[in-house]
Amino acid sequence: MADSANAPKPSSSVKLVLLGEAAVGKSSLVLRFVNNDFQENKEPTIGAAFLTQKCNLPTRTIKFEIWDTAGQERFASLAPMYYRNAQAALVVYDLTKPTSLVKAKHWVAELQRQASPGIVIALVGNKLDLTNDGAGSGAAESGDDSGDARKITTEEAKTYAEEEGLLFFETSAKTGYNVTEVFTAIANAIPETSLKSARGPGASHAAGRTEEQRVNLNGPRDPNAKEGCAC
């Protein structure tokens, strides 16, 4: 939380939004990333949840402001509220549920049209532990015998991700496989220029960060530029 502790490395915050069908494991991924924990019966997200977590890169620290949204279809109209100004998005599907990839594609399309230009999107197939390749390998081939719950091949999703220029991962929130990797990859993919300084809980002086600043993702920010007008 207190980024003042990380003084040596430059720290920037990145707004990240999670989107995807209900119960694909968005909240679980976040919980894994933030608390390294997993709950079998996680309550559905109502509206959205907000969490933060830092991600240490060699050259800098990224503070993720994570917006975890509700997955049910009817909550979709709330989503613009949350992905507004997001610099990164995690579009999650459940690789045991074909419909969830369809929904994920809708989200990708929505983001590409409506979200901030230059948003970094990662496509994430979750619940890898339910497949044969488990959380072990990169799951290049999926054996389709012996109770494999996988319904979406790596190939299919990967091809799509490449077409759309998305980062692509298969993860398991349950085992933790590949979870931090997703966030690290996103952190690395965020263009340096679009990074702004992190805000801390006590940093009320930085409250001057206004809407235009968020919208304009180009150009470095001076965190103190607006200090004067903070109330």
Place this chain on the structure above:
Amino acid sequence: MLNLSSFVQKAQQLLDPTQGLNLTDSDRNPSKASLFQNQFRLPDSQHPLFEITAELTIPPANVTQGGKDRDGGYHYVGKLHLSESYLCFSTTPSSFLQSASTSTASAFTGQTHGGGPSGNGFTFPLCSIRRVERLHSQNFQFALAITTWNGISQEAGKDKDKKDTRPEQRITVQLAGTRVACERFCDGLKKGLRAAVGSVGRLKRVTGECYSEYLLRPEDKKNAAAPDAGLGMLFRYPGDPKKLRDRAKMRLWAEYLRDNGRNVTLIRQPTFHKLIRVGLPNRLRGEIWELTSGSIYLRLENPTLYADTLAKFEGQESLAIDEIEKDLNRSLPEYPGFQSEDGIGRLRRVLTAYSWVDPDVGYCQAMNIVVAALLIYMSEAQAFFLLSALCDRLVPGYYSTTMYGTLLDQKVFESLVERTMPILWEHLVKSDVQLSVVSLPWFLSLYVNSMPLVFAFRVLDVFFVEGPKVLFQVGLAILRINGEELLDAADDGAFISVLKSYFARLDESAHPKSENPKLRAVTRFQELMVVAFKEFSEITHSSITELRLKNKDTVLNNIESFAKRTAIRNLGPDSKLLSTAELGALYDRFYGVLYERQQRDLIFKQDQARRRSKSSRPRLADVNDGHDHSVEKGRVGLGPSTSLMDYDAFREFLAGMARWAISDSPSTPRRETFPQDKDNRGFYNSFSRKSDASLLSPWGAGPEPADHEFLQRLFRMWDVDSSAALTLQNVVTGLARIKGKRDILGTINYFFELHDDDKDGNVDREGILRMSEALLFLSRRGLEGSLSPSNSTISLNGMADGGMNGLTNDVPGQTVNERFLGSVSAFIRRCFEYADPDHARNQQQQYFGGSRDTQQKGDEGKPAGGDELADPDAFAIGDDDESDDDLLMMDSPTGSPRAAKRSDTSPSQRAPSIRLNSSTAPSTINDDAASDRRRVSRAQSEKANIALDPSNPLHITLPTFRMVVLADELLEQFFESSFPASFHIIEGLSSSAQTPTSSTLTTFSSLGMGAGRAVGAAFGGAASATSPAVAAGAGAGRGLRGVLDNIVTDGMRVAAEVRRRMEEAQKEIEKNALPGQRVNDDDDEEDDEDVGPLSTGGSGSRTGGGAAGKMTVGGGYGGDPERRSVRSSDRDLLNGADAEASDVNLVGLGETESGVGRNRGNSDASGKSTAKVVGVEFDG
């Protein structure tokens, strides 16, 4: 005694919530019923039938609190209401002790400000009333003593113990009104009571499930099992009962219920509201929730609905069920009851049953949490009805598919924060904190998953009695209490964590450092309640609803633009054939029509209801409560209740963008109250209730749509899953096939498919007639679109053409249309000519061959057994240029060898045939129809007759149809351009060349004359044949319509009719077509109205033609090379008729006609069009 009359006045003032509010008449939009229903939380079935000011007296035995009167009882002045099955009484709190939440400003709306069971009083189901007596006392001029069935279930159990039970609940109500008014009220009450007798059993059953019945049972009778008071009975209720002082609360409630009646017979006195504020005891919580929310009345209305629903839908699947299953394990997982199969099972059943009874809502995440909370305190059935009360009344739109209620209340909440805590608001804006991220879950889950359960339930206790304003008050109080810390929070994360830690410490002391032990004992939650209901007492039901009204459009527009965007993106591959603008416009039109239709329906119904209840005075609640949302039913933002378009809506939809879909004979006069461009933009906003008049017309402000067989076909075609309703997807797919491909063959195929009822690739005689009829229908307002690049320079969209022959067309559009009618008549003929017989093929073949033999020497060598399509004679006679021959040859594989051969010889063959035909004509003039018929022996007429003979079933195939269409340039253009262009998806009709106004209809009637001519030509021109001297004018138009109607209603009869007319046309043609009559005489076709010149025209023969009006076939077109197709088709007809007439009178005309046709065909037109057609044909 009290001064009643002043009380009455005061009470009336207080009870009319519209007083003091600046509401316009239209805003008020009164539906007293809905105010009444909300006030007493009654089902929608209840309407305020009678009301009268009254004074309620509760005898001292029943009194726990209240203003003590010198008479000994307790008196409440208020209004007594009677509905179909309820007797309700309500006061305003100002009559008594000031309640904590009641400020002076809102006093007139009662304690709950119109949002719930306000103040003190009762809500008795009539079936709970045992006896009503008229008291004859001096003091009480008109007083009733009401005895209830309070404790009914026990009494029924042991009748002989009656004496031991407590005295019955008996109250007096003194009516204040004129004697007549009182009598009327009592009459109504009597009637209602009589009707309610049958429901006593139901009441017993319902109250039997109330815990209060068990609670108040004498100890010795408590052996029976207690009613289900929720999972808490099995898994313990949340919280420490000691800390909650549950026993003490229970005792207080037992006393209150004993004194004031239980469940449905409960009388609300001030203590009631206080007891609720301090928190309900666990075992009574469910019942009081049920009572205050009014869901018990829903249960009373249909006690078995829950069980019935489960039974009815047992084993069925749905999307909602899938969604529910996902969340069952994720609902209050920390409560032990929901780690058990029992608890999960209850949750599953309640959510599932509700999703069946309210498919518009289905299942929404957060409902699982709310219902789980309810199930801790109440039975499944109780939770089911309470959920229904929530979704319908308390938080309308929260769980709907668009969640507009949630979004709206977020907006309202934000504006309340801005209004009441401007500094905090400013801070939120500056630090870009999304307030709704924290507040949305508060509202959506009614605080259940935000606060510790024990406290959330306390909020719910108040919420159910006082309504949704409680959610706002609590939310505002949370922010105010944490204001300082929140002002320090600079981002969402900090903001959220402040609130999180606040919720975690709600049970701690609010003033831990205070010296005053009393203050120290106040918990943070108590503080929250005080702040919520004291400091934010100005937040009333009416202020909330006012803000809702204000923000509604913005919210709905946002939802709608999102929904539109999403819907369009997800329309599937077919939608790619249309442009984004077209899809957007289609979307708007689709939902616009559905919306307006529902509006009209609703207003209509409301109007009726209003008329029913004469005494209604405008009331605020109609605009202000949740129910006003139903007024807008149909709007996209409000949910999916109308994503389906039925046939009538489809007609209206089409009439908004296609001229031909507008009725010619509107049954209701059209009102021009709306701007013409309203279908394009902002259809929701343009809607205004003030224009009731136009909306009450069955078609609103728009033109009345036609109801034509073609529309029905189109509807059925688009309705791919035969659900008698179209989705937007259906409409888009349907239109994409017509408008999207821009490919003539596609359109032709489509049209054919449209008429191929059994999808066997054949269209029978009926179908052919229907097709041509559809063509006439579609073209009757003129053709649209642009001409394909052909030899013709006629612009189809009504522009005058620079005719290369130098002809001027005064009314070019009409002329084109007339020509099209000619094309249609040619179409019919050709279809029948080239139709395949369904059976008896050989016989017919022989017959054809024979007739050919007799007439057409040149063709004799050809085998008779060939394909009709390639029948050279038929073709030669029926057609006039090379292109058709080529086309025929290419199109019909079986016939191609011969056709190829034919193409060389056709000119020479055609001439004799025409000559032959013509030569038969003259005698017809002198012959009567009978002799004509007898003489029918020539090939063309035979064919025509056989074609029309119902005893010779025949059909055309798609290739035939295609060929016939492509044989005619105008038809070809119709399919290539006009038909697709006739759907004005984006611009609508207002901005298109021709507005569908009555002037169009005039145009139609004039076109009708033209049509009459063409159809007359096609069908034989009955009118002219029978009475040539009759001026045709409107008569011909009617004649056409008559034909059309007949075709629709009685195909067989029309077939016969058509045949008759074709025969008769023979005569007519012969009369008109005298040798030497030149055809490029434009006067008689352009000057339709000019009967004089026509009837007195240069030659006798022309008189006949003129008199027949536009029935004249041959005359007008001859000299105009631009009209080749029409003329050629006319000639087809001529030929047919000639053959039938089998005489020689028409020689001259025949020769001239064919000569012109051939010349033109050979020279300019046909070469080009042939090439083009061929190309299209084979590319396709």
